[in-house]
Amino acid sequence: MKKYKKMVLAGILLSSTILGANTSVVQAASTSATNSPLTVDKSLLTNAIQVINELLDSKTTANKVNAQTKFSDLVDKETTLTAAPIFGKKSTADYTKALQGELNVVDDNGQLVSMTIGDTDSNGFAKTVTYTTSDNKIKTVNVSFNLVKPTVSFSKGTIMNFTSASEANANITNLIGTNSSKLVTANTTNGDDINGKANVAKLSSNPASVTGSGEVEFTPSDIYGNGIPAKGNINIYSQPTVPTRTVSTTDAAKNAIAFTENGQRFLAKPTNTPTEMPTDTTNPVEINYSISAIDSAGDTVNDSATGSPITFNGTGNVKFTPNTDAAVNYTMVFKTENGKTVYTKDQTGKSEDIVNNDNATKVLNENATGYTVSSDQQTDTLATGTTEIDFTVTKDAKTTVNYFSNITGKSVGTETLDGINGSKTILKNIPKGYQLVNIGDFSQTLNADQTSKNIYVKPVQTTVGNLSYTVTFRDKTTGLPVGTQVKSEGALGDYIGLTAPDGYAFASVLDNGFLLLKNNQNVTKYVVAANTPYSISYVDQDTGKEVGTQSGKGADGSKIVLKSPSGYAFVSADDVNYTIDKGTPTSTVYVQKSDQTEDNIVSGYPKNGYIKIYNQNGKLNSDVVLSEGSSWIIDKSLTINGAEYYRVATNEYVKASDVYKYTPLQKIATTNGTNLTPVYNSRGQVIIDRALATNTPWYTDRSATIKGQKMYRVATDEWIRASDSTLK
Structure with missing residues (x-):
């Protein structure tokens, strides 16, 4: 699982001030080229760095931000x-x-x-x-x-495994402490007191109460008092009894058997088997087994005291039944997608009997609840030599998340996470008015063996709108102030959007706004004169006639998004974004008649390889492909054999499933809400190991409707929902 890293204050400022710089408050430890930032002008960073330095150099900031x-x-x-x-x-x-x-x-x-x-x-x-x-x-x-309550962390989940209650009582105190090498740790963010007494987090438990499998409560504390208790689950594994098996061949006797006893799972592997089937089939044969404790995913369970797998040596009986044409003794083996055996069941059938998912589901539901047979249909026909039939299963996982305030120590809400064991998900119902203490908790891996989990939150800092700021606009060329200073107030952490003075445009997307971080904040933003005229003639490429014009004034070197005349579409996707150039005041842009004048630009999905080309009959053109991730204008669509296609050139079509439609933008999308903002890829799948901080601005160059949700692109393959942001 990828780890999260929390950016320091400078990182927060950069992600919010240097728009388009893909530096989120939460980001993966490694970032691939696929999720590269959108290109923006970063030549004017002086003001951003100045604000960062001023804030980091401040020795006492409380009196600057408190109401x-x-x-x-x-x-x-x-x-x-x-x-x-x-x-x-x-x-x-x-x-x-x-x-x-x-x-x-x-x-x-x-x-x-x-x-x-x-x-x-x-x-x-x-x-x-x-x-x-x-x-x-x-x-x-x-x-x-507002002292923060100490908390409890479980380094390997909330489950501790032992082979006896005495082992648990003898070792549990050795597993708790304050450093990361311990299984259960106490944590505190409170510092030393005014008298110089060092603050140390401690952890207490009641190990003497461990008499069997169940829960044990840990209470953290520091020099200021007790913290938020948390419960850990203790599993006591004792020698299990291997079920008696009935097989028809010595080869079948060599199979491992997975079974459940007292709610715990075990996998028994034979260490000795008969060399041939006994002639006496009425009396059972005793077989030695190496028995391992396993979890819901089929993985070996380790002893929390020693770190070694929990294993036993035991015996079990095997009964033999002569193999006749009428009877077939076989074993149903249920495995995870990773091939780990989680349950087995001996069955008896007849030659030519059909065994399928329905049979497997019935056996599973009767003996190992909580698992689901894979939806891929599997059908097997029993034969004389059939000894084993394998089925792939998934384990259902359901965990109740308990949210605790790290200030009051009280529960402030719950959330239920459910899905397939081992799959990843994100928290969706963080209590209103709170944010995560550990941002890495935003991503969760479902664990069928963990029915509950504590997650700590802290109140969102709120400040009345009494922080003042002054914005000065300066001409980028002359350095002289222009327009009227903006003086106003706002709340701590607000993103303040700005409007350039009349006759000017911002020199960079960096200058569109800023984060309000302290009282009496002085901000300088650079502008350029918007006095460069431009005139665009739209010409029908088929007739050579002018079908529309567009003109105006703007800043030299700035970009604007063009809109084709009604009933026409651009010939090239590159013509949509126009750069104003004082050396070229007039330009010709070619268009073509089209019934698709809205959302008529498509792009190939990143990391999806070349885009295949088909003709109007749906036949693949092996000689032509489009570049991965490239953008193209479409002028018509058609349906071929039930599939939708878009035309990108004469008798050249792309499958709608290979591309997505988008609308060009040059805007700032500011995340809203009170918690982290999920990030999605271009197919609408949530990116588990990334999230954006709330109230941070991001440069966006595209909007698209993805899986029915309007979204804005903030990086090459990273999108945020329009409902989670405000466009400026």
């Missing part, structure tokens, strides 16, 4: 102010100054009110503070801190 509280609104000895804790050993003066900025209490003129600290707790954090105004008005208020 202000007016002194007049405080109620003496009753008001409680809540703030983020300030960690690390500090002098009283330094701590007071930092806390004053964090609480952000101001007078009617917007100036911070003088503050002193009253009572403190054992960690040095203020419990009360007193404010004194310039006219000697005094109010004392209570202070609470």
Whole structure:
């Protein structure tokens, strides 16, 4: 499974400011060329880097982003102010100054009110503070801190496996700790306290209560208190009894047998078998087995104490039945797509009997619930020598996700994930007003052996619209200011879209807007004079006559998306995007009559190879192909043998299933919502290991309807839904 990496603050700024740079807040550890970023002008990065440096160099940012509280609104000895804790050993003066900025209490003129600290707790954090105004008005208020609750992590899922309760009790304490090498760990993001006491996460459990398979609860804590408990599942595997088998040949006796006992699965492989079928078929033969514990996917289960596979040596009986024309003893073997055996069942039939998916489904439902036989139809005819028939199965997985706030430690919602065991999915119902603590949790791998899972979330930081900003527009050529400065306010993290001054256009897509990240933010955006005239003559390529015109003024070197005259389509897809050039004020663009003037541009799917060409009868043209991922104008469509085709040239057609239609754009799509934005490929399949942060802008050059959903392209094969974004 690909790992996620969380980008640092600079990465967030770049993904939001350098539009089109494919640097998402969540991205795969490795990125292929297929998902390459869209090409944009990145020549003007000075302002972006300046904002990043200013923010990263800031020693105290809390007083710049927190909402202000007016002194007049405080109620003496009753008001409680809540703030983020300030960690690390500090002098009283330094701590007071930092806390004053964090609480952000101001007078009617917007100036911070003088503050002193009253009572403190054992960690040095203020419990009360007193404010004194310039006219000697005094109010004392209570202070609470949003300390994060410590959490529990299970490095290999929530399931621990042992061969006995005594082994569990003897080893479970060795499996818990605070470093990643342990099976169960305690985690905390709280820092050291004001007195200099180091904060350490601890983990407690009740291993003495382990008497058999079941749950054990772990409670994390740090120097500030207990965290959010989490339960782990303990499986105690004991020596199983291998079922008696009835076979007709010694070869059949050599087959492995997968069975279930007390809800646990085992795979027994014979270590000795008769060299030939006994003449006495009435008495069973004892066979030695090597028995392995297996999970729902057929993989060997490891002992959590030793890390070694859980295995047993045992015996089982095999009964022999003479092989006659009438009776056929065989084994149904149910395997996963990876070939792992998860269940077997001995059966008796007659020669020429038909065994198919229906028979297998009936056997499976009666003996191993939770599995589904593959939909691929399989039919076998029993014969005298038939000893085994294999069927491919999938395991149904259903996991309940419990969302816990890392501030309050309380449950804030649940979500049920279901599908095929081992398949990947994404979280879809993260509680409103919360975001993931660990962004990597956005992608989940379904596990049939894990019925529940805790995922930690944190409240979305909200700030009233009291952060001010000033935008100055400068001419890219002269460097001089133009137009009127924009002064306004917004909320922390808002993407502020801008409009260029009259007579100017933005020099780059980078200048279309910015992220509001601090109070009194000064932003410079570059523009160029939009005084270059252009005139386009649309000419019918068949008649040579002009059928339409388009003219206007714009910035030299900027691009605009053209629209063909009514009833006509462009001859070439390259003509859709037009670059204004002061050296070439007039241009001719050829068009052709077409009944497809909307969504008449198609592109081949990335990584799908060459696009095959067919004639009007649907016959493959072996001499001509179109380049992978290339774009083409279509002027008509037709149906051949039930399949839809698009014409890209005279008697040259492409299959509709090999391409997708799109509309050219030159816009900014800003992700909306309160959580991560899923990313899809051009076939509408969600990309599990990628997601975009909310409220971040992305340059988009195409829109398309994919699987009934309107989407915008933000990278070569990455799309976001229109419903998850706002187009600017």
